[in-house]
Structure formats: structure tokens, C-alpha cells
Amino acid sequence: MRSPLTRRGFLAAGSGLTAATALPALSGCSALAAADSDPDTLVVHSQLGTTAPGSPTYLDSLDRFRKENPGLKVKNLVNGDDLAQVYETSRLARKEPDVVMVNLYDKTLAWTDVGATVDVKDYLDDWGLRERVLPVALDAWTDGEGRLRAFPYFATNWPVAYNRSLLDKAGVDEIPVTGDQLIAAARKLRAKGIAPVTTGGNDWTGQKLLAQIIQTFLSEDEARHVYSTGDFSGSRGAMEGIEYFVALRDAGVFVDKAQGLTSDLMTTQYNTQSAAIQSAMSSALAKVPESVARHTDVGGWPLAEGAAHKLPTILRTYTLIGFWISPNGTKKIDAVEKFLRFMYRPDTVSRFIKESGRDMALRSGTVSTDFPLVAAAQRLGDDVSQVLLPDVYVPPAATQPLITATSTSFTRGTGAAKVRAALEAAYRSA
DSSP, X not given: OXXXXXXXXXXXXXXXXXXXXXXXXXXXXXXXXXXXXXXXXXXXXXXXXSSSTTHHHHHHHHHHHHHHOTTOEXXXXXXXXXXXXXXXXXXXXXXXXXXXXXXXXXGGGGTTTTTSSOOOHHHHHHTTOGGGBOHHHHHHHBOTTSOBOSEEEEEEEEOEEEEHHHHHHTTOOSOOOBHHHHHHHHHHHHHTTOEEEEOOTTSHHHHHHHHHHHGGGOOHHHHHHHHHHOOOTTOHHHHHHHHHHHHHHHTTOBOTTGGGOOHHHHHHHHHTTSEEXXXXXXXXXXXXXXXXXXXXXXXOBOBOTTXXXXXXXXXXXXXXEEEEEOHHHHTTHHHHHHHHHHHHSHHHHHHHHXXXXXXXXXXXXXXXTTOHHHHHHHTOGGGSEEEOOGGGTSOHHHHHHHHHHHHXXXXXXXXXXXXXXXXXXXXXXX
């Protein structure tokens, strides 16, 4: 199991690391190659650059930045889900990249606190970029000590996508807004050989959907307490939410063997019309084929009687990707400033919205016209209720164990008490 990043562990590991230390090999780059001592080379570490949504726009933006700044070279390092681990390894060797593009989640929650990255609040103000950022995004990226962890950039809406054509085929006349209606719809869909709700029960997509359903009977403050502490037993609302989830699961609402599915399998099932419903963030909505998108509606997750919310729920977050500045980056702060100003420019931001269907944490009047489902999710507004995305409250040490607990939770026949116990067990090492 991965250990959390702590000040003591980080500094202790760093004190014993030498240039001769063997580091993990990376695809296309090395952790030690991440930092370039050349003051005219800006090193950026990102998850964009391969198949991640927005990668073509990002790479083209880098080319435009290079042309506008001919005296400044940019080295682009790319990693996937292992980016945080790779960055920490390079930081221990004091060879970390100058700028890191990653979300606020799991390991990254501790970076600013342990000095792996720096507070960027003064830079944001000195460079006159504060007004470009949505206030809610600034709040989300600011820690309990008032430090701004990174420059906010990508956001996401996370509604529920309903395939109207498949629902019609099964005789479901309206999008379900209650649990009873959802169960009835699932039964009709199964009778026609159509899978109901698909989800990655074995990864983060299932974890987020489970958290969303558990919050059915929780206020925002109550949800914040539950996911900060793991005290699912001490909250009546959390226990009721778990029971609601179990009732839906055992009624056949979720696809068979959901506990073994991943996000890729989930999106494949929905996009090929094997399943009628999915909880999908903006980047997944942007990938829905036009032939499916034209008969897809987006809305919220159906509520149970006595819910704490007035309308079906969705998730939203403004912490999907930010620009973190490393200690090495402060030594090239003039180059970092040029890069951040460029990435914050309205024309650059608009391209991500128009070309990639990305939601942004920045102010923009651009609409995702070529990504109708993303635009539809942006317009949901007061038609849905919003529940808490727990990522910034879950202790880093509990993040991966919660994925295991999620798979257990999606396994048919696992009672509410066992689901609750599995969730609480994920916090014991936190």
C-alpha cells in the first residue's frame, strides 16, 4: 500500500537520496530528466500529451507559446495516473519539473504543506490574474492555512447521462427522478436485454457515484464531516444513504458485475448503447458519439423519499487540473510567469472549451458548441442539486483503500453493515 506524503517521510527520504539512486523508469522520460538546469528551458509535467481529453489543444498551445517566445524552450513531460508518484520521486532528488499540471486529489493534497510545491497566491495577484479565476475555484484550491496550492484551470460537471432511445425502447416514458422510478426503469430495461446503470465499480468512477448516493440524506456540512473522518456509523444520514445504495444495487439498478468494471469499460458500454445510463464527467460526455449524444439527456441522480436535497443530484468540481509551481520553478519564475499568462489568456482558454469540450475554472463566455452534452451539463444550473465531491476531504492514505471498499460495495448481496464497515476500514491507516 502506498504511504501518504508527510513532512517527516518526505524529508527523511530526501536526505538519503543521491544521484546514484535507482529511480523508476518512465515511458518516454525519466524522473531525473524532469528538471533541466538550463534557465532558458521551462520544464512542464502534465497528464496532457497522449490520449487525455484536451491533449491536442494543449500540445498545439505549447507550439504557439514556443513561437511567441523564441528564446525560451519548453520541455513537456507526460505521465498518466502515476504522475504524482513520479513527481515526488523527482522532487526527492531535487530534480523536479518547474510546473506540474495535475488535479487536487490523494497525494497532491499534501504537496504545499510539505514544501513539495509553493503557495502561488502572491504570484496570482502580482501577475494580475486573480480576476480571471472563478471565486469558487479559488476557494476550492485554497487550503486551511490560506495558501493557494495552484493556479486553477480545468473544472468539470458530473451529471447523469440518460439514453432516451433505450429508455423509450424499454417503455420508460420519463427520465427517472426518484429511486422507485429508477428501479422500475431498470427492470424494464433488463426485460429488453439492456443494461441499466453502468459504472466503474472497481475504480474512481464507482467511488464517486457511491459517494454521491450516500449523500442523498446528508447536508454539505454533514458530508464534509463524514468524508473527512470516515465516521459513517456516527451519521444517521450516511447510514440511510448506504441503505439506499444497497437497495438500488440489489434491485438490479447497476449493470451485472459492476464491481469489476473500470471507467473505460463504463464509457464503452454507454457509448455502444449496451447500457442506458451512466454518471459521466465532462470529459466522458465529450466522447459520447454524435449518434448517441443526439438522443441523450443529462440530469441528476434520482432521490429517495426524505432526501436532504430538493432535486436530483450532480457532482461539480473546480479542482480537476491546476498549474502547480515547484521549488525549482521559483528559480525560473520569469519563464513560469510567461507560461501562466499565456495559458490564462482568453483565446487559449476558449480553445480548450471549443476544441476539447473542457469545463474551465476560469471566466469565459465561450460555449462548447461542438460538445452538446458538455454544454447541456453547463446549463443544468438550478434544475439539479449539487452534492460534495469528497476528494479534497478524504485523507490521502484512505484514497486507494476506498477504491477497494467501493468494489466490495458494488458486489451484490453485500449488506449495508458490511458496506459501512468496508468504508470505515479504509480510514484506519489514515
